[in-house]
Amino acid sequence: MAKINHNNYLDTIDELIVDAQKRGVVHLFTDGEELTGRELNINGRDLLNFGTCGYLGLEMEESIKEGAIDFTRRYGTQFSVSRTYVTSGFNVELETLLRKMYGHPVIVSPSTSTSHIAVIPTIVRDNAAIILDQQVHMSVQTACQLVKPRGIPVEMIRHSNMEMLERKLIEWQGRYDKIWYMIDGVYSMYGDIAPLDDILRLMAKYDALHVYVDDAHGMSWYGKNGAGYVFDKIGVPKKMVLVTTLAKGFGVTGGITVFPTEEMYEKVRVFGGPLTYSHPLAPPLLGAAIASANIHLSDKIYTYQAELKERIDYCNKLFEVQDLPVISNPDTPIYFIGMGHPRVGYNMVKRLLDDGFYLNIGLFPAVPVKNTGVRFTLTRHQQLKDIKALVNCIAYHFPKALAEEGLDDEKVFKAFKINTAMLLHSSNGHATKVFAPLPVPAPVKDFGYTIQHENSINNIDKNTWDKLLACEGSFTWDALHLLEIAFSGHEKIEDNWDFHYYIIRDNANKPVLATFLTVGVYKDDLLSQAAISMQIEDKRKDEPYYLTSKTIGMGSLLTEGKHLFIDRNKTDWKEIFSLLIDQLLVLQEQTGAENIILRDFEEADEEIRDFLLGEGFVKIAMPHANLIDNLEWNTTEEFLATLSQNSRKNIRREVLKFEDKFTVQIKESITQEEAELYYEMYLNVKSRNFSINYFPYPKKLFAQFQHFPDWEYVFLYLKPENKTTKENLPVAIAASYEGENHYCPMILGMDYDYAYDFKAYKQILYQIVKRAKELGKSKIYMGFSADLEKRKLG
Known part of the structure; x- marks a missing residue:
């Protein structure tokens, strides 16, 4: 199976966080000798604190602090005994x-994360399945990974999408005894609330459906005894487990799990992973938590809730008169103001920090990149004048931050799919602000540049296109004309690609940018590990479009090379590139595509990297293109001298040793019969290679090959004495594009009956290199996958 280097998801996140850190908006440090709750001292400045989750301000409550101090003096700083042996009486209290x-x-456990790790592997039995909400807290997602080695399926659905949930329930009902749907009650970023009524309806309809709720952000500020939003609305039904927190609104630290039955409680108490071997809550935290629990059981909690509610209502009224994209639910103390692009979010947070406000940026991976925003929370510590100052400051800086980054509020509204929308609404259905429908712009001129957008290469001058891009890959005007034919008119949606061509010209009508993109159905595991794709493909046998998305991709899933021409000598090239991205956002709106993929940028090009991060794109390492550009040799020995010692040994042992077993034919065109054979041999390769997982190319493409100019076909035959059959059929075929200075082998077909004994795969790769040298090419695009074998050739 071909192998490639896959992108590391953590590297992507690290890059974004490092970028935000450089801009001074994350990984900050507090100064000062004490905390008040209302202010944080950062870099020597006292900032009004709108960035913490102590909603009721109980962390500064005197009785709670005294409880911690009293228990510390009487019982020390820890009780270092596993609960399996001895449980502290105060833990029981x-x-x-x-x-x-x-x-x-x-x-009770030391943290909410510990609760998840203890509870989920215990209550999710072997004949069960898990469905994750896309926005469920990462600590829940992490704990769910612990059950996967037991063969328990863990799948994710779109956020609060009840239609997707029900489809999955219909599919899994009868196959699994219990299907656990993992959600948050109040979600931490957007402050939105799980659709509890819909979930209850599905629980009643499907016996197998059980629900696991993390309501950490709903705790204390809502409901009877401050038991939280979810508990106040629906309690703890028999098929639900509720996890919440002693932190945030409760004012201490620790996790709480509320069980529907004594039986389930006993199982977790006895067998609950870290509950059996890790430390319990330390005495200072127990003293503080007991004091906070007593407040929750008193009328005092309602006074505190009312004080916070006053601040929430006041903040909502302030936003009613502002034209701001408030995305969050106004019933919660969590506010999210959409910024769209990360660079606007960075700009905005920096401005607010400079003006004396500490708050958070909502950033990938917590939210999609294009849904970056400013997030702040309300607590009892804040005064009404603080809230008014913050809202006024946000309203003042929002248009300035957008203008400074070359964007406008219309793009923000689109990023959050806000057209005719209630930007601020409450659970009673009353809209306080309604925006008119947003027209979809289709600019022709901007910044003095003219944008040409075509749906067919036939509408673009052939000489112009080939002059700009023919030397960069396998996508000449002629090749694209035939690809448009090959990928149209099919029954299967994945076999039809929509082509979009963009050329941007300056006032002198000189092209300064040119590219093409295709819109089609991509597999979401396109760049996943092969083992993951193989598991997903088993699922696709019954559900062909499982985990697939309509995607706009630069170039296509067939072509190779540099698909973007942009004149970097122009001082405003970034503005020109932004014009293209604006067009692609319009295209995304029109086609309903879920993703935009831009490709073929140099890894070391930090200027492009920073630009695209600012435009809302996430950098993902693509597979190696395996470019060979050292063809300055004339003999086999000279070729070997360009390789490493290990590669020379390998080529001699597994390629040159068998070269005389084969004959090679170069064909300028192929017959219909050869095209059909080629297609079957291509499917042999595709069915074994999951390193880049895409839908197989349609058979019509192979029928079109005989019409492709500038293409040739390398046929590899075993000599008759080396075959077990008398049929004179090739054991490998490669279609290759011949550019002016480069050579691109594009699609490989193999007969695997001979692939191993005579190393046919390695042989055809070697023959491709020899052919490129024979033609006098200066470089070869060897294609993605099989990195190890291709690198041995230079």
């Missing part, structure tokens, strides 16, 4: 108080 709050059995 705290759980008894929490049981009074919920009326259900409760287990």
